[in-house]
Amino acid sequence: xxxxxxxxxxxxxxxxxxxxxxxxxxLNHDAMxxxxxxxxxxxxxxxxxxxxxxxxxxxxxxxxxxxxEKKESFxxxxxSAQKNPTAFYLCASQPPGGTxxxxxxxxxxTVV
Amino acid sequence: xxxxxxxxxxxxxxxxENLVLNCSFTDSAIYNLQxxxxxxxxxxxxxxxxxxxxREQTSGRLNASLDKSSGRSTLYxxxxxxxxxxxxxxxxxxxxxxxxxxxxxxxxxxx
Numbered sequence: 001x002x003x004x005x006x007x008x009x010x011x012x013x014x015x016x017x018x019x020x021x022x023x024x025x026x027l028n029h030d031a032m033x034x035x036x037x038x039x040x041x042x043x044x045x046x047x048x049x050x051x052x053x054x055x056x057x058x059x060x061x062x063x064x065x066x067x068x069e070k071k072e073s074f075x076x077x078x079x080s081a082q083k084n085p086t087a088f089y090l091c092a093s094q095p096p097g098g099t100x101x102x103x104x105x106x107x108x109x110t111v112v
Numbered sequence: 113x114x115x116x117x118x119x120x121x122x123x124x125x126x127x128x129e130n131l132v133l134n135c136s137f138t139d140s141a142i143y144n145l146q147x148x149x150x151x152x153x154x155x156x157x158x159x160x161x162x163x164x165x166x167r168e169q170t171s172g173r174l175n176a177s178l179d180k181s182s183g184r185s186t187l188y189x190x191x192x193x194x195x196x197x198x199x200x201x202x203x204x205x206x207x208x209x210x211x212x213x214x215x216x217x218x219x220x221x222x223x
Contacts, residue, residue, distance in 0.1 A: 006155075033210050042116075042201065042215040050208065058210065090155055092211075101146060101203075101211055103156040 003027065006091050006104035012112045013078065013085060021076045021107045023091035031094040032074035033101075036060060036087045043090060049074055078109065086111050114139045116204055118214035125192055126222055133187040133217045135202035140180050146211065147176050147187050148201045156201065160187070192221045 004025045035043040045058030049068040063082025094101040115138045148156040160169045160176040168177040175188040203211035
């Protein structure tokens with residue numbers, strides 16, 4: 001059953017804590033992306049990776065970090081430097097040639 | 113910088129109506145345009161992908177058109193149903209970069 005799996009579905013973070021959101025795909029896609037969605041807003045790009053061991057900052061990368069050690073995995077760490085992390089986080093992947101992108105089911109992060 | 117705008121932001125229609133959702137973009141140098149559906153609290157489901165060389169794509173009751181030169185796309189939904197209620201997002205892509213999204217149109221279809 002191919003697709004993109006994000007975990008956990010819900011995540012709670014205490015002030016000053018780093019948390020990591022998981023994104024795994026078995027579609028053999030080269031490109032992977034992290035977006036943030038706030039209520040009433042579109043999706044804003046955090047980071048993206050076109051190939052293993054390489055990634056680029058998106059529009060709102062401050063306070064976030066990523067790694068791409070394996071083609072299948074693109075974890076996102078929300079650091080304590082991100083002052084307003086409460087949001088819905090979406091991971092996506094895309095095959096070479098920029099064809100159809102596919103999304104995971106999202107992780108809702110809440111600061112407590 | 114590419115900007116994507118979707119109008120209207122919200123739309124309410126009775127069941128059975130045909131409707132059109134609009135998407136415009138400022139830079140016509142796009143690789144493709146993709147329409148997505150998002151249900152509350154869920155991820156995005158791809159509906160239609162139009163490559164830059166294409167004019168339209170159809171899937172069931174959905175038809176998406178693309179006019180790259182004018183920077184516009186429309187999503188036509190025929191014979192709307194309550195199950196079509198969701199937020200519809202359009203996104204434009206360029207080779208080697210990530211999709212850029214509009215803010216979406218929230219559709220409500222009443223029975």
